[in-house]
Structure formats: structure tokens, C-alpha cells
Amino acid sequence: MNELEKVIEWFVEAGVSDITSNEIRTSSKKEITSLTELREAVSKIPISLKDCALNMVFGVGNPNADILLLGEAPGAEEDKQGIPFVGQSGQLLDKILAAIGLDRTEVYITNILPWRPPGNRTPTNQEIELFRPYVLKHIALVNPKIVVCLGGTATKALLQTSQGIMQLRGKWTRIEGVNAKIIPTFHPAYLLRSPSQKKEAWIDFLSVKQEMIQE
Ligand code: URA
Helix, strand or coil, X not given: CCHHHHHHHHHHHCCCCCCCCCCCECCCCCECCCHHXXXXXHHCCCXXXXXXXXXXXXXXXXXXXXXXXXXXXXXXXXXXXXXXXCCHHHHHHHHHHHHCCCCCCXXXXXXXXXXXXXXXXXXXXXXXXXXXXXXXXXXXXXXXXXXXXXXXXXXXXXXXXXXXXXXXXXXXXXXXXXCCEEEEECCHHHHHHCHHHHHHHHHHHHHHXXXXXXX
């Protein structure tokens, strides 16, 4: 059996019949109802991605937050510490959050992939599809009012769109399977490489702040 077949078999056993749904079950077929159960289920996904990683990077922050930030995948520092956004991108993310009056205790942060792809490569379409039901479940369990997609990969994965981040950033949207309003913006790593785009990101985060006030 190849890796894809193994993962599909595991998914079927876990009760995932529709990858747009967030109905994922534990190994004892019980519906997952907590982040602890979800973490356990994710850790058991039989995928070779985790063989190259040091740690699983699940999520961090306030599990009852109104805002959930969704990144792409852990980098080297996140892989070492097992915590999302603790490297250079994370430091910039903290500054952006502080600029709208928030810190990590008030938001929840997770990624599309819970393991660092080898050499920091971009997640493949296959990996994105495999992890999407877990991401939907993760969002459902935190139940935020707002999801901020950080960068093109997180946006493409969550919205299942072929449109790029340049077209989508700053535009509020909703999708089936997610209760929250969603806004894509630039990834902090992109902002570090292209600081002239920070003003666009600033506009997006001001829109998040405005939406929080209205909620
Ligand atoms: N980039 C991401 O998308 N996620 C992290 O956790 C770190 C860097």
C-alpha cells in the first residue's frame, strides 16, 4: 500500500467521507469534541511529512478567541519549539497584532500543515487536501468570529480558490463549513521580503479591528 492509500484508509476509518466536512472521529469512532482530541487525531495521521520534522506544531493562544489566524506551515524555529509563528515572521505578526491592540493571549494561531515541510517547501495540493478537514475541525472547535488567512497558501487551502492573494486580500468572505467571516491578507514572511506591502496589510488588519468592534 502506498502512502496515499494508507492515508485514505486512515481517513475512511476516522469517518471522513467528505473532505469539505469537519466531521472527523477519534480512533474509537467517537466524534471529536475538543482540541485535545483533535491534537491526538492529527498526531496519528500516517504521513511521512512528520518523519522529517522535529515536532508537531498544532496551535497556540486562546482556545475561545474571537480571532483565529491561519498560517501555512511551520518553519525551522516553529519546528524546533513546536509552537506556530515563533520565528522572524512570528515576531512581525506579534507587532501587527499589537498595532491593533491584541496579543497572543487574545487570539488563536494555527497552520494548514502541522509539520514543517522538508526544506520549507510549499505544501503540495495533496497535503492541503488531506489536512483541510482537520483545519475545518480546528476552526469549528475554536469557533472564532473572524478567521485571518495569512498568505496565499492558507487562503487557497481554506477558500478552495485558484485566485491569488493579490486579488483576494482585504476582501471579507464566507465559506461553507466555517461559521466565521474570513479575510485573507499577506503572510508576514512576504511582508519581511516586501516591506512596501505593509501598508496593504495594515489596511487589512484595521478592517479586522473594525469588524471586531462591530461584532
Ligand atoms: N510561517 C507559517 O505560515 N506558519 C508558521 O507557524 C511559521 C511561519
